[in-house]
Amino acid sequence: xxxxxxxxxxxxxxxxxxxxxxxxxxxxxxxxxxxxxxxxxxxxxxxxxxxxxxxxxxxxxxxxxxxxxxxxxxxxxxxxxxxxxxxxxxxxxxxxxxxxxxxxxxxxxxxxxxxxxxxxxxxxxxxxxxxxxxxxxxxxxxxxxxxxxxxxxxxxxxxxxxxxxxxxxxxxxxxxxxxxxxxxxxxxxxxxxxxxxxxxxxxxxxxxxxxxxxxxxxxxxxxxxxxxxxxxxxxxxxxxxxxxxxxxxxxxxxxxxxxxxxxxxxxxxxxxxxxxxxxxxxxxxxxxxxxxxxxxxxxxxxxxxxxxxxxxxxxxxxxxxxxxxxxxxxxxxxxxxxxxxxxxxxxxxxxxxxxxxxxxxxxxxxxxxxxxxxxxxxxxxxxxxx
Amino acid sequence: xxxxxxxxxxxxxxxxxxxxxxxxxxxxxxxxxxxxxxxxxxxxxxxxxxxxxxxxxxxxxxxxxxxxxxxxxxxxxxxxxxxxxxxxxxxxxxxxxxxxxxxxxxxxxxxxxxxxxxxxxxxxxxxxxxxxxxxxxxxxxxxxxxxxxxxxxxxxxxxxxxxxxxxxxxxxxxxxxxxxxxxxxxxxxxxxxxxxxxxxxxxxxxxxxxxxxxxxxxxxxxxxxxxxxxxxxxxxxxxxxxxxxxxxxxxxxxx
Numbered sequence: 075x076x077x078x079x080x081x082x083x084x085x086x087x088x089x090x091x092x093x094x095x096x097x098x099x100x101x102x103x104x105x106x107x108x109x110x111x112x113x114x115x116x117x118x119x120x121x122x123x124x125x126x127x128x129x130x131x132x133x134x135x136x137x138x139x140x141x142x143x144x145x146x147x148x149x150x151x152x153x154x155x156x157x158x159x160x161x162x163x164x165x166x167x168x169x170x171x172x173x174x175x176x177x178x179x180x181x182x183x184x185x186x187x188x189x190x191x192x193x194x195x196x197x198x199x200x201x202x203x204x205x206x207x208x209x210x211x212x213x214x215x216x217x218x219x220x221x222x223x224x225x226x227x228x229x230x231x232x233x234x235x236x237x238x239x240x241x242x243x244x245x246x247x248x249x250x251x252x253x254x255x256x257x258x259x260x261x262x263x264x265x266x267x268x269x270x271x272x273x274x275x276x277x278x279x280x281x282x283x284x285x286x287x288x289x290x291x292x293x294x295x296x297x298x299x300x301x302x303x304x305x306x307x308x309x310x311x312x313x314x315x316x317x318x319x320x321x322x323x324x325x326x327x328x329x330x331x332x333x334x335x336x337x338x339x340x341x342x343x344x345x346x347x348x349x350x351x352x353x354x355x356x357x358x359x360x361x362x363x364x365x366x367x368x369x370x371x372x373x374x375x376x377x378x379x380x381x382x383x384x385x386x387x388x389x390x391x392x393x394x395x396x397x398x399x400x401x402x403x404x405x406x407x408x409x410x411x412x413x414x415x416x417x418x419x420x421x422x423x424x425x426x427x428x429x430x431x432x433x434x435x436x437x438x439x440x441x442x443x444x445x446x447x448x449x450x451x452x453x454x455x456x457x458x459x460x
Numbered sequence: 461x462x463x464x465x466x467x468x469x470x471x472x473x474x475x476x477x478x479x480x481x482x483x484x485x486x487x488x489x490x491x492x493x494x495x496x497x498x499x500x501x502x503x504x505x506x507x508x509x510x511x512x513x514x515x516x517x518x519x520x521x522x523x524x525x526x527x528x529x530x531x532x533x534x535x536x537x538x539x540x541x542x543x544x545x546x547x548x549x550x551x552x553x554x555x556x557x558x559x560x561x562x563x564x565x566x567x568x569x570x571x572x573x574x575x576x577x578x579x580x581x582x583x584x585x586x587x588x589x590x591x592x593x594x595x596x597x598x599x600x601x602x603x604x605x606x607x608x609x610x611x612x613x614x615x616x617x618x619x620x621x622x623x624x625x626x627x628x629x630x631x632x633x634x635x636x637x638x639x640x641x642x643x644x645x646x647x648x649x650x651x652x653x654x655x656x657x658x659x660x661x662x663x664x665x666x667x668x669x670x671x672x673x674x675x676x677x678x679x680x681x682x683x684x685x686x687x688x689x690x691x692x693x694x695x696x697x698x699x700x701x702x703x704x705x706x707x708x709x710x711x712x713x714x715x
Contacts, residue, residue: 122592125596127592127595127596155596155598156598158596159596159597160592160593160596160597162589162592162593164587164589166587166589166590166593168607168610168611169611178594178597178599178607179597179598182597182598182599182600182603183598226597227597230597230598236596
């Protein structure tokens with residue numbers, strides 16, 4: 075697969091403070107690459123550098139035609155930036171009609187009148203906003219303005235579309251609608267896109283690849299499911315909202331797996347760490363199966379007797395907090411919740427495979443976990459359900 | 461009190477009769493102030509935009525100068541222009557002193573910082589990310605700046621009206637460099653304000669009141685237009701239509 079853009083050794087500072095350090099980031103042609111990270115991680119800075127709206131303090135960006143940022147003539151720069159469109163967090167529409175807003179980029183590019191009319195007309199139809207063509211932008215609802223903002227970029231048929239948290243100021247229903255719109259249009263038109271976000275749900279919905287940016291540093295890159303399943307470090311896991319993050323120590327290594335003591339219990343993980351090493355243990359809550367106590371069957375390597383500490387229903391899933399020698403959270407369906415007669419104080423068997431346990435190098439720093447609403451396991455489940 | 465009332469009545473009669481002297485002074489004043497304001501726009505709007513939208517060395521100094529210029533005492537400006545234009549001054553060779561050109565120059569010096577300052581304030585109010593958005597849609601620096609100005613056209617109109625209002629009502633500079641002269645029985649460098657001062661000193665209160673009423677009328681008209689435009693009334697809509705309308709039906713916009 076061809077690359078649309080490669081960023082190498084990018085660094086940028088504001089007022090002497092380094093805000094960005096990216097070893098290497100590859101954006102592949104025709105794919106949606108998500109850049110995720112908490113607020114202030116440097117995501118938007120990275121996007122502005124790729125958009126040629128700002129020059130990096132150091133480093134190189136190589137574009138699809140091989141032209142390099144460091145050796146770029148004014149003409150090259152102009153040509154490249156005309157193939158890039160950016161959508162920012164707020165719609166930032168002009169105080170004109172919807173039609174004129176959509177037309178603006180084409181006008182600036184000197185596209186002839188008839189072609190402008192055709193492209194803007196087609197875009198209005200695609201967005202389902204034909205009836206709003208003559209409306210003044212200031213009278214639009216948030217969702218409508220968001221669509222116009224997306225359309226204004228898409229109508230330019232950019233090679234590279236950069237989106238900087240385009241949904242963050244929208245209500246939930248517009249958010250879903252516009253995310254679907256972006257996702258469909260990007261694929262219809264074969265546009266390469268970079269999607270900056272701090273929301274895991276959005277990323278799983280839209281991205282082919284994702285890059286995690288923490289404190290200005292690119293710490294992990296890969297397929298979204300892969301990154302969510304195997305975060306490279308505790309920091310990444312914590313940012314992605316992992317629910318079961320535990321401290322452990324490796325007590326045995328059989329070659330095809332390790333035993334780790336966690337709290338008062340021991341779990342088995344399909345991993346390779348030396349005996350005696352401290353590790354961070356992550357157990358995917360939706361892969362924990364709850365069984366009646368004494369149940370003998372099943373292939374799960376880890377089987378722990380657990381006491382239900384707390385139970386909460388979140389939509390179709392119930393989140394069960396267990397004590398099995400260490401605190402463990404499991405996500406089970408409401409049906410199985412009822413069948414097992416789960417209630418606080420009840421005893422169950424918690425089973426999960428060795429491959430459901432992910433081990434990471436230990437770090438002594440404490441990271442805040444994301445709040446429950448954005449828990450990544452829930453996001454994974456949503457993603458699979460669609 | 462009776463005297464003032466009588467003066468008012470006589471002044472109204474004078475205006476109603478279209479007294480040629482009063483009319484000529486009024487016409488001359490409008491001419492001089494319009495040209496000065498126009499020149500002030502040509503210089504002030506680009507400078508204001510430059511100061512609002514770009515960062516460059518020396519910008520802070522310029523901003524300070526513009527801000528200081530907005531509060532310049534007209535008499536000091538008059539003195540400054542007088543020193544430039546008098547026969548021994550650096551621009552004395554032009555021979556502009558005591559001509560309409562001298563008044564225009566002085567009024568320009570007064571109007572220009574007002575226009576530049578208000579333009580700057582209006583454009584600085586725009587969300588800075590809008591500039592970035594326009595640039596990212598392919599607009600060059602100048603194009604993006606023009607688009608932003610269009611976004612703030614009502615504020616720019618206010619800047620122009622403020623400039624015009626500033627120069628039409630000042631007397632010190634016009635008096636000092638124009639000289640309040642009549643030539644062959646025609647007002648040569650006589651504006652509404654300088655004429656008014658003269659009539660009062662002569663004790664011709666009827667003419668003074670008439671001139672004052674006209675001046676007041678022009679000022680009120682300007683304020684009224686500005687208010688209407690800002691409040692979006694009928695006149696305002698007509699004005700906005702003239703200045704490029706944001707409102708418009710799909711029929712006009714569509715292909």
